[in-house]
Amino acid sequence: MIRSCTLSLLALGLLAGPALAQPKGDPDWPCVQRKVSTLSPGTVWTGPDLAEAGAWGDDFEAAQLAQKIASRRTPLNEVDPLLDAFGETAGAEKGKRLTRVFAGVFEVLNGERNKVIAGIGRYAQGQRRMAERIRDEADKISATKDGPSAQDARDMPKEASELETKFAWDxxxxxxRSQSLTYVCEVPTLLEQRLGEIARKIQARL
Structure with a gap:
């Protein structure tokens, strides 16, 4: 039984230290992708100064457009006509108003990205706690199976049977949950890519 539990733990990667896929400097970051805690507009924006354009939230139409094109429900191929329509009615301050649109998009997407990164951290903590619990369960199963009362498998204590069921379920x-990490870890990168693409589309119209 010890060998069986050990193999199960090896399959989970639980005997190699941290409970997550790969050793990292930050134990709460289980992703292969490098962790960038927060973004700055300058990583994707080379247009006019955002502060000089004014508060994007005070421009109703700009704010409305920013929220619409920031949403992943809006396909990127629909962003161009939306920007063109906005530019046609933006008036003499077209450049400033488009800059406000980007400021809004940045705030929305960066905020969403920050929430995802925080969620990944909580996810990693939960996985680590579960890994520790599984290790404890494996140790208890081995101790129960190897006890004097377990010489005959037919007389396996009820406690050991319940532990095995819980171990298998956990x-x-x-x-x-580990398998779902692949998608979860891609979300911050997908948001960064969307932000960069929208920034390029807006800058092309300034």
Missing amino acids: RRIFQE
Whole structure:
């Protein structure tokens, strides 16, 4: 039984230190992608100064457009006609108003990205706690199975049977959550890419 539990733990990667996929400097960052805690507009924007354009939230039409094109429900191929329509009615301050649109898009997407990164951190903490619990369960199963009362498998104590059931269930949950990491870890990068693409579209119209 010890060998069986050990193999199960090795399959989960639980015996190699941290409970997550790869060793990282930040134990709460389980992703292969490098962690960038927050973005600055300058990473994607080379247009006019955002502060000089004025508060984007005070420009109703600019704010409305920013929120619409920042949303991932809006396909990127629909952003161009939306920007063109806005530019046609923006008036003499077209440049400033388009800059406000970008400021709004940046704030919305950066805020969403920050929430995702915080969620990944909580996710990693939960996985680490579950990994520790699975290790404890494996140790208890081994101790129970190797006890004097367990010489005959047919006389396996009820406690050991319940522990094995819990161990198998926790292991399954851990593996399923680990598999979902691939998608979760891609979300910050996808948001960065969307932000960069929208920035290029807006700058092309200044």
